[in-house]
Amino acid sequence: MFMTISPARPLTLDPHSAATLPAALLTHPVFGRDLRVGTRGSPLALVQTRSFMAQLGEAYPFLEIFGSIKAQEISTRGDRDQSRRLAEIGGKGLFSKEIHEALRAGRIDFAVHSLKDLETFLPDDLMLGCTLRREDPRDALVLRDRGALRPGNDPLSALRKGAIIGCASIRRQAQLLARRPDLRFCLIRGNVQTRLNKLEAGECDATFLALAGLNRLGLGDRADVVFEPEAMLPACGQGIIGITLRRADDGLRALLPALEDRATRHAAMAERALLEGLDGSCRTPIGGYAAITGGRLTLHGLIASEDGSFVLRRSLSGAPEEGAALGAELATQLRRDTPRAVFERLIGQPGW
Numbered sequence: 001m002f003m004t005i006s007p008a009r010p011l012t013l014d015p016h017s018a019a020t021l022p023a024a025l026l027t028h029p030v031f032g033r034d035l036r037v038g039t040r041g042s043p044l045a046l047v048q049t050r051s052f053m054a055q056l057g058e059a060y061p062f063l064e065i066f067g068s069i070k071a072q073e074i075s076t077r078g079d080r081d082q083s084r085r086l087a088e089i090g091g092k093g094l095f096s097k098e099i100h101e102a103l104r105a106g107r108i109d110f111a112v113h114s115l116k117d118l119e120t121f122l123p124d125d126l127m128l129g130c131t132l133r134r135e136d137p138r139d140a141l142v143l144r145d146r147g148a149l150r151p152g153n154d155p156l157s158a159l160r161k162g163a164i165i166g167c168a169s170i171r172r173q174a175q176l177l178a179r180r181p182d183l184r185f186c187l188i189r190g191n192v193q194t195r196l197n198k199l200e201a202g203e204c205d206a207t208f209l210a211l212a213g214l215n216r217l218g219l220g221d222r223a224d225v226v227f228e229p230e231a232m233l234p235a236c237g238q239g240i241i242g243i244t245l246r247r248a249d250d251g252l253r254a255l256l257p258a259l260e261d262r263a264t265r266h267a268a269m270a271e272r273a274l275l276e277g278l279d280g281s282c283r284t285p286i287g288g289y290a291a292i293t294g295g296r297l298t299l300h301g302l303i304a305s306e307d308g309s310f311v312l313r314r315s316l317s318g319a320p321e322e323g324a325a326l327g328a329e330l331a332t333q334l335r336r337d338t339p340r341a342v343f344e345r346l347i348g349q350p351g352w
């Protein structure tokens with residue numbers, strides 16, 4: 001099919017002399033194309049995009065030798081509106097709408113997303129082309145006063161009574177309140193560094209961040225307490241980078257399987273099917289996390305009320321390839337086991 005050239009080989013080719021190039025390369029559908037990779041402009045988004053570009057360039061050196069791969073920053077509504085919770089701004093595709101418009105218009109060829117920010121239903125002419133290997137999916141607590149850390153089994157023991165948690169996620173808030181109803185919350189949004197700055201400035205006592213984001217930014221040592229999924233179920237897709245592209249672009253689509261991490265793909269399919277099945281808006285605290293151990297995929301799901309007074313957890317296991325079916329089934333179980341009155345309040349729509 002497609003040529004992958006070992007790193008040493010391109011050096012023996014003269015890029016100006018087509019005659020010395022293998023025919024398979026010359027007829028490759030993306031030979032000589034200048035590829036644009038769309039991304040949000042936050043430092044984390046740019047690190048993620050560079051990682052994708054590096055993996056693409058490594059798998060297909062000819063792309064950079066006979067063409068180019070460049071990043072294209074695109075600002076989204078989610079980036080511009082920093083004063084409200086995502087749950088309040090509402091709407092799907094808050095971090096991807098403008099990027100997907102650029103993709104459809106051909107201004108970019110790939111788009112790089114944090115999968116947890118990517119809506120479950122993509123426009124028909126676009127698709128999720130691949131998922132890169134997952135970073136650590138866990139949530140982490142960053143404390144203003146590291147001295148408050150006490151050894152012990154309760155990860156929340158570092159938080160004094162009535163501590164103020166800077167947090168924009170109703171999923172994290174609900175799970176925390178379920179265990180510590182005394183905690184108070186203030187809204188801090190913005191990129192990871194902005195949040196850390198606000199913490200240092202004293203706007204709150206602690207903040208929750210995805211460990212994946214901290215690690216990718218080289219800030220992993222700022223994580224004071226890391227929560228196992230049993231203690232804090234991550235968001236569906238947390239820690240996963242997903243690449244979208246035009247469905248009709250066969251040449252580019254064919255490049256992506258080489259970058260795909262299969263275990264990550266299976267987990268992503270399970271978690272996204274769960275989210276889709278729950279049909280939650282970002283106003284509903286929902287968690288979902290799948291992991292493969294011993295050849296079996298186990299999917300954990302959670303639905304809660306914002307104040308933590310209701311938290312329901314369920315898990316299912318099956319073959320990794322059946323992730324999507326497991327996700328749909330787990331969604332059905334969570335729906336079924338959520339009291340109707342609670343559900344109508346959560347989702348704001350009857351018919352569950």
Ligand SMILES: NCc1[nH]cc(CCC(=O)O)c1CC(=O)O
Pocket residue numbers: 114115116117208209210211212213237238239240241
């Ligand atoms: N909603 C913001 C967002 N989207 C992805 C990440 C982190 C990276 C990831 O989960 O892959 C973050 C920041 C955070 O939640 O701390």
